[in-house]
Amino acid sequence: MTEFSIWEKLKEELSQDAKIDQKVYNSYISKANLIENQKNDYTLVVKSSIGARLVEQFLPNISEIIKKYTNQLPQIDIITNEEFKKQEKINNEIINKVATDYEFSFEHFIHGPSNTLAFRAAWSVVENPAQWSPLFIYGDSGLGKTHLLKAIEYEIKNKQPNLKVKYITSEEFGHQVVEAIQNGSDAIEKWKKDFISNDFLLIDDIQFLAKKEKTNEILFTIFNHFLENKKQLVFSSDKVPDQLNGFDNRLITRFNLGLTTQIKPLDLDTALDIVDAEFKTQGLNKEVPEEVKNHCAKFYANDVRKIKGCIRKIVFWISTTEDSVLDIDLLNEIFKDIPVVNLGILNVKKIKEVVSEKYGVALKTLDGKVRTKENVNARHVAMYLTREILGHSLTAIGSEFGGRDHTTVMSGIKKIENSIKAEKSFKNQIEALKNKIMSK
C-alpha cells in the first residue's frame, strides 16, 4: 500500500475516531499530507505551526493506525508546509549541485597533449595550495577553462572541507561589487571581508572585468590580500595577461606573478577521447564508425562545447529516426542546414588545396616560413578563408598553419580584410575561391 493510500485510509479512520476533535480534523488533519521518507519513516506535513501542535497530540493514534497496515510502529515527524518547502528546496539544491559539480570534476576532464599542462597546473593547486598563486589559465572559448576552475572547487569542497573555496564568474563578481558599493561603505567592507575569508578564490573569464575601474580597484586590494596571506588565486581568461586590454598595469603585473598556462585547441587524440566519452554519456547503444568519430573530432577540435552539441544532435537524430545508418552520409544529412558543418567536404586541407592551386604555390609552403610575396599572400588568404568558412579560432589557425602565434594570424587576416575593402576585384577573387571551396 502506498503512503497515499495509507493516508487516505488513516484519514477515514481518524475522521470517525471519537477521541479526535472534529474541528482539528476538518481544519488540519484532512488537509495534511503524509510522506514516506524511508521504510517506516514518515513526515506529516500540516498547514501551520498551530495545526502541527494540535495534530501532535494525536500522533499515538495515527501511529497505531499505520501499524495496522504495515505491521510496524512507524517513526513520524510533523512539520509545517513552509518548513517542508524550505527543506525540499535545500534537497533539490543539493541534488542539482552534486550532479553539476561532479560533471565538472577532474575525473571528467579528458586530457592529452593540448591541455595536459593546464590540467596538471590545476591539480597542483589542489595538492599544494598557494605554491603557484595566482594560477592563470587562458585559452579560446569552450576548451575547458571553467571546467578546470570548477574541478578545483569540487576537489577542495569534497576532499579538503577545512579550506574555504569560492568560485565566481567575473560578471557576478562585478555585479556584487556594484551592489555592495550602492549599499554604502559598511556594505563594501563587509563584502570584502567575506571574500577574503576564503582560502581559494577562483574568478572565471576575467576579461569581462576590463575597463571596470572601481571593480578593478577592489579586485586589486583582494588580490594583494591573497598574495600577502599566501592564499590561492585562480583566474581564467580568453587571453594571456599581457594582452588583456582595459586593465591597470599593476593588475596585469600581478596576473603574471604566478603560473600562466594555456589550454590549446584539442589535438586529434584528445578530441577523439572526448567524442568517445560523449557518445557514452549520451547512451547511444549503437557502434559508432571510426570515420564518424573522426569527423566530429576534427571538425570541432577548437570547441568541446560544439563537440558535445554535435554528438547530442546525432544521438537525438538516431534515436528518433528508425533504421538510420550512422555514417558520413547521415552526418551530411543531419547537418545539411549548416554548410560549414558539411563534414564530408570541408576541412583546412581542402581550403589549402584550393588556395595553393589558385596562386600556384606548393601546398607545404602555406605552412612554411618562405616569405616571398606570393607565398605570404596565399598563406594569408588561406588563413582568412579558414576563419571565414570553418570559424576556427586564431590560435587554432596558428597551429594549423605551421605553429604560428595568433597575433601573426590576426595581422594576416586583417591584411586580407583591408584588401577586400579596398579592391573590388580582390573581393570577387576571394568570393570565387570561397564558392569553389564550398562546392568542392
Ligand SMILES: Nc1ncnc2c1ncn2[C@@H]1O[C@H](COP(=O)(O)OP(=O)(O)OP(=O)(O)O)[C@@H](O)[C@H]1O
Ligand atoms: N578536456 C575536456 N574534457 C571533458 N569535457 C570538457 C573538456 N574541455 C571542455 N569540456 C566540456 O566542454 C564544455 C565547455 O567547457 P568550459 O565551459 O569549461 O569552456 P571554457 O573554456 O570555460 O569556455 P568559455 O571561455 O566560453 O567560458 C563543458 O561542458 C566542459 O565540461
